[in-house]
Amino acid sequence: MDASLSTIPPPDGLLIRVEHLTKVYKLGDFEVHALRGISVEVKQGEFLAIMGASGSGKSTFMNILGCLDIPSKGNYFLEDVDVSRLSRDELARIRNTKIGFVFQGFNLLSRTSAIENVELPLLYCSTSNKVRHQKAISALERVGLGDRIHHYPNQLSGGQQQRVSLARALVNDPKIVLADEPTGNLDSRTSIEVIGIFQQLNRHGITIILVTHNPEIAQFANRHVNFRDGKIKSDQINPNPKSAVEVLKNLPPENPEDEL
Amino acid sequence: MKVVNILVSSFRALLRNKMRSFLTMLGIIIGVGAVIAMLAIGQGAEYSVKEQISALGTNVLIIFPGTQQQGGVRVSAGSATTLTENDAQAIMNECPAVRYISPGTRAGGQIIAGNLNWATGIEGTGADYLTIRQWPIAYGDFYTEQDVKGATKVCVLGKTVADNLFPDGTLVGQNIRIRNVPFKVIGVLSKKGQDPMGHDQDDTILAPYTTVKKRLTWYPYLRQILVSAASVADIPVAQNQISELLRMRHKIARYDQDDFSIRNQADIVATATATTKILTILLASIASVSLLVGGIGIMNIMLVSVTERTREIGIRMSVGARSKDILAQFLVEALVLSLLGGFIGIAFGIIASTLISDLAKWPSIVTAFSIILSFGFSIAVGIFFGFYPARKAAMLNPIDALRYE
Ligand SMILES: Nc1ncnc2c1ncn2[C@@H]1O[C@H](COP(=O)(O)OP(=O)(O)OP(=O)(O)O)[C@@H](O)[C@H]1O
Numbered sequence: 326m327d328a329s330l331s332t333i334p335p336p337d338g339l340l341i342r343v344e345h346l347t348k349v350y351k352l353g354d355f356e357v358h359a360l361r362g363i364s365v366e367v368k369q370g371e372f373l374a375i376m377g378a379s380g381s382g383k384s385t386f387m388n389i390l391g392c393l394d395i396p397s398k399g400n401y402f403l404e405d406v407d408v409s410r411l412s413r414d415e416l417a418r419i420r421n422t423k424i425g426f427v428f429q430g431f432n433l434l435s436r437t438s439a440i441e442n443v444e445l446p447l448l449y450c451s452t453s454n455k456v457r458h459q460k461a462i463s464a465l466e467r468v469g470l471g472d473r474i475h476h477y478p479n480q481l482s483g484g485q486q487q488r489v490s491l492a493r494a495l496v497n498d499p500k501i502v503l504a505d506e507p508t509g510n511l512d513s514r515t516s517i518e519v520i521g522i523f524q525q526l527n528r529h530g531i532t533i534i535l536v537t538h539n540p541e542i543a544q545f546a547n548r549h550v551n552f553r554d555g556k557i558k559s560d561q562i563n564p565n566p567k568s569a570v571e572v573l574k575n576l577p578p579e580n581p582e583d584e585l
Numbered sequence: 586m587k588v589v590n591i592l593v594s595s596f597r598a599l600l601r602n603k604m605r606s607f608l609t610m611l612g613i614i615i616g617v618g619a620v621i622a623m624l625a626i627g628q629g630a631e632y633s634v635k636e637q638i639s640a641l642g643t644n645v646l647i648i649f650p651g652t653q654q655q656g657g658v659r660v661s662a663g664s665a666t667t668l669t670e671n672d673a674q675a676i677m678n679e680c681p682a683v684r685y686i687s688p689g690t691r692a693g694g695q696i697i698a699g700n701l702n703w704a705t706g707i708e709g710t711g712a713d714y715l716t717i718r719q720w721p722i723a724y725g726d727f728y729t730e731q732d733v734k735g736a737t738k739v740c741v742l743g744k745t746v747a748d749n750l751f752p753d754g755t756l757v758g759q760n761i762r763i764r765n766v767p768f769k770v771i772g773v774l775s776k777k778g779q780d781p782m783g784h785d786q787d788d789t790i791l792a793p794y795t796t797v798k799k800r801l802t803w804y805p806y807l808r809q810i811l812v813s814a815a816s817v818a819d820i821p822v823a824q825n826q827i828s829e830l831l832r833m834r835h836k837i838a839r840y841d842q843d844d845f846s847i848r849n850q851a852d853i854v855a856t857a858t859a860t861t862k863i864l865t866i867l868l869a870s871i872a873s874v875s876l877l878v879g880g881i882g883i884m885n886i887m888l889v890s891v892t893e894r895t896r897e898i899g900i901r902m903s904v905g906a907r908s909k910d911i912l913a914q915f916l917v918e919a920l921v922l923s924l925l926g927g928f929i930g931i932a933f934g935i936i937a938s939t940l941i942s943d944l945a946k947w948p949s950i951v952t953a954f955s956i957i958l959s960f961g962f963s964i965a966v967g968i969f970f971g972f973y974p975a976r977k978a979a980m981l982n983p984i985d986a987l988r989y990e
Pocket residue numbers: 350351352357358359377378379380381382383384385386
C-alpha cells in the first residue's frame with residue numbers, strides 16, 4: 326500500500342480524479358442529496374477555488390477529498406489510488422502524509438501551544454522529537470509566526486490562529502492543501518495575507534483547493550469551480566489570477582493594533 | 586504514536602482537570618487502600634492465631650473422647666464417656682513415642698478467698714501438665730506426682746484469678762474455697778494471654794485431676810488426655826501408637842470408627858487458620874467492592890471526557906491519528922489514573938493498617954502478595970473500565986467527531 330501511495334504522479338500530473346461522486350445523508354426516512362454526481366479532475370500544482378451557494382455541497386465535497394468522509398457512490402482516485410477501497414487506517418495515513426486541511430473554524434487544540442498544535446500530525450508518523458520540533462518551527466516561520474510559537478490559541482488573533490492551522494496543514498509536506506472557507510472569519514486584509522501564503526505554497530508545487538464565498542478571494546485562484554445543488558455548474562480557468570503580494574502593496578498601511 | 590508521547594499527552598490531559606482527576610483517583614485510592622488494610626488485618630489475625638496455638642507447646646497431642654468429625658477443636662461433651670485413667674496409664678506405659686502425659690478433667694464454679702469471689706474454670710491435670718504446655722510457674726510450686734496420686738487439695742492460680750482474688754499479692758499458702766471445698770494455693774502461673782478463641786488463658790485454676798474428680802465433678806472419666814511426643818518427628822508415630830493401643834483397649838472392631846480422637850498441633854492450626862482465612866477473604870472481598878466502584882468512577886469520567894473531547898478526537902483524526910492511536914491515548918489516561926490511584930492507595934492502605942493495629946492492638950501484616958494483588962487489581966480495573974470509553978472514542982468517524990458540538 327505504502328509503495329503505491331508514494332508513487333510519482335502520472336506524467337500528465339493528474340492528482341485527483343473524481344467520478345460521479347454522490348453523497349446522500351439519511352435523516353430518518355428523509356434523504357438529503359448533498360452531492361448529485363460530481364466529476365472533476367485536478368492536476369498537480371493547480372490553485373482551485375470552489376464557490377457556490379450555501380448548502381450546495383462544497384464542504385461535503387471537501388470532506389470527501391480530505392478522506393474525512395466517504396461518498397455514498399462514485400469513485401475518488403488520489404494519485405491513481407482508489408481511495409474508496411482503503412481501510413480506516415490507510416485513510417488516516419493519507420490524511421497524515423498527503424493532505425493538509427484548513428478549516429473555517431481553525432480547529433486548533435485549545436490549551437495547547439502553537440508549536441504543539443503544529444507538531445500534531447508528526448506525532449502520528451514516526452518522527453524523532455528533534456526533527457518534529459524543527460519541522461514545526463520552520464512551518465510556523467513559513468507562515469510568519471516564528472515569534473509566536475509558544476502562544477496558546479486564545480492568545481492569538483483569528484488571522485494568527487488560521488496561520489497556525491495552515492502551518493499544521495503543511496508541516497508534513499502534503500501534496501494538497503484543502504481549505505474550507507479559510508478566510509471566512511477574517512477581515513479582508515488578513516484574508517489576503519493568508520491567501521498570500523497559499524499562493525506562496527502553490528508556487529512551491531503544492532496543490533490548493535479552497536472554498537470561498539468571496540469572489541474577491543477567488544480572484545487569487547487560477548481555476549474556478551461553481552457548485553449548485555450538489556452539481557458542478559461551471560468550471561473555468563482564471564487566465565490572470567491576482568497576486569496577493571501586489572494587492573497588499575497597494576492597500577493602505579497596516580493598522581498598528583492589528584500586529585501581524 | 587510513540588509510547589512516550591502518549592504518556593506525555595495523557596498526563597497533560599489529566600493535569601488540565603486536576604480536581605476531576607483527583608476525585609476519580611480517590612475511588613481507586615480508597616479501594617486499593619481498603620483491600621491492603623483488610624488483607625493486612627486478616628493476615629495479622631492469622632498470624633496471631635498461629636502464634637497463640639504454638640504457645641500451646643510443641644509436640645503436643647490431645648486425645649479427646651468420642652468420635653470427632655466436625656472440625657472443631659473442642660469435642661462436644663455429650664460423647665465424652667470413653668477415656669479412663671487406665672487408658673492414660675496404658676499410653677504412658679506402652680507408647681514409647683510418648684514422653685509426657687497429663688490426664689485432664691474440668692470443672693467450673695465459684696471461688697471464694699476471704700471476702701472476694703470469682704467464677705472460673707478449674708482444670709484438673711497431671712503433674713506434667715506445665716512441662717507439656719511449656720508454661721512456667723511465676724512463683725510458688727506446682728503439684729507433684731504425689732499430690733496427684735494422693736488427690737491432695739492443692740491448686741495453682743492463673744494470673745487473672747490471682748489478681749482478682751488476691752489484689753495484695755501474698756497468696757502462696759493461703760486457702761481458697763472452690764464450690765465450698767477448701768484448696769491450698771501453692772503457686773501462681775506466669776501470664777499466658779489469650780488463646781486462639783479469644784479466651785483469657787490466665788483465667789483458670791489448675792489442680793490435680795484426681796482431686797477435681799473426687800471433690801468437684803464426681804465424673805469417673807477423663808475429658809481429655811494431653812500428651813507430648815518425644816520429638817516433632819515422633820508426633821505421627823505417637824499418634825499411631827496411641828490410636829492402636831486405644832482401639833485395642835476399647836475393643837473396636839476392625840472397620841469401626843474410633844471412639845476417641847487425637848488432634849495434633851497441625852490439625853488445630855489448620856482449623857483455626859481456616860476460620861481466619863475465611864475472615865480475610867471476607868474482608869478483602871468487601872474491600873474490593875469499593876475498588877469496583879472506583880473503577881466505575883473511572884469509566885464514568887472517561888466517558889464524560891470522550892464526549893467533551895470529541896472535537897479534539899476529530900482534530901487528531903483529521904491530521905492522521907488512527908483508531909488505535911486514539912484508543913491508546915484514552916486507555917493510557919485511564920491506566921494512569923488507576924495506576925497512580927493504586928500507588929497512593931497502597932501507601933494509604935499501609936498507613937491505615939498501621940493505625941488500626943496501633944489503635945485496636947491487633948497485629949497487621951502487609952505482605953508483598955497483597956501489594957501485588959491490589960496493584961494488579963487496579964491495573965485490571967483501569968484497562969477494564971477504560972477500554973469501553975476508549976473504544977468508543979476510537980470508533981468515531983472523523984467527520985462526525987469534527988462536527989460534534
Ligand atoms: N451531517 C449531515 N447530515 C445531514 N445533512 C447534511 C449533513 N452535512 C451536510 N448536510 C446537508 O448537505 C447539504 C450540503 O451541505 P454542505 O455543508 O456541503 O454545504 P456547503 O456548500 O458547504 O454550504 P456552506 O457554504 O453554507 O458551508 C446541505 O443541504 C446540508 O443540509
